[in-house]
Amino acid sequence: MVCCLYVISERKNTIVNTISGASEISKRRRAATWFGYAACAWSLLFSLAHFYWGIEAATTGVLTVPGGNIHLENGPATGSGVILAWVVTVGILCILGGLIALFRIRGERMSHGMQRSATAVGVVTMTAYVVYCFTINGFAWIIAPGTLCVFGAAISLSLIQPWGRFIPRWLLLLLAWLGGVIMIVHELYGGILQGMAVSGMIGWQQEHLMIGAPATQAPLTVQQFINQNLIWGSWFLLGGILFCALAWLARHSLDER
Template identity: 30%
Template sequence: MMSPSATRAHPTRGQLRSAWAAFWCGLLFAIVNLYWTLGGTFALETVGGQLARAVVERNPAMMFVLAVTVLVKLGGALFALALVQPWGNVFPRWLLLVCGWSGTAVLVGYGGVLVGAAAALEIGVIPAPPEVDWTALRGHLYVWDMWFLVWGVLLGLAMVGFTRRR
């Protein structure tokens, strides 16, 4: 029986680039959440709402959610590398395919819907309620939700390369 590494072709330069870009996107996103988990407050006004208040107030439940979020984002970042690094061969191909395409769908779907909704409010396609927090809305449109969308696209590109490799 052939070893898993013997059955998978080496990734191309483009596949390596997209996987590494997805890794860095996820890692930087995790670092932002870690910063807030450790007490940082910079840019929280761009998140807005109850989330920002809970972080400032050091709400224990929110601190737990943020810590879990850091771990999930780190896992997602490392997952992208599993698609192109030899150590990724320890995982069955079907598992990487299912997790990778599911992750891509979640990131692109979540980011895309939220970016679309925020853009519709920003340009006036959907009338904004008078109490809208424009700083938070624009933070989500241009940074936070867009970050999910970009990460998902980069992971999707890495997945296309992984799917094509045998």
């Protein structure tokens, strides 16, 4: 009788632990899904803003941004370089969209080698695009963040969507962590240096040198510093937090979650 009661008690404990564990996994999965869609929305919204600024730069030469307009020194961006930048950007977006469609539609039918090859194409393409933008600079860097944000949106979705399991998870998590940490560190580093320059602890020329800004860039007033950090600082910190939280919550595969 005692043995029977002991066995029943153990089974009850096992069932309770199983239910509790399943509930915890379900909560983590819902949280990961929420952060994934939030990171995707953040990325797409910022990408649309950059593409809009690219159109403004090529037509009016004035960028409409929160806190005041930015006038380009040489007026509207024109020439073959601008056309090439748009063509390359559209081409990159088409390749990225094609790869996502391939994983969604034929992911399960693809061999392991094909999945790896498709992933490699995406990584190599985006790496080449970043190198191209760093090399060309100028107008390309007005629209380049928009393309990178679309890439970030794809990463966030692949971490929470079933088709994402066809992409090496360690790579997705690495990219999500890198994106989130870079945004947070970049904003904190830049904000601290700007605050030191505004308060007179360091000179503006030294601040420009330390953040890689042009030496001719005008110093910020206290009000401009506050506005810039309230708007852009908060925005970048939000994006960094979303991607880091997503990477942490989605650190297990979809099957394990």
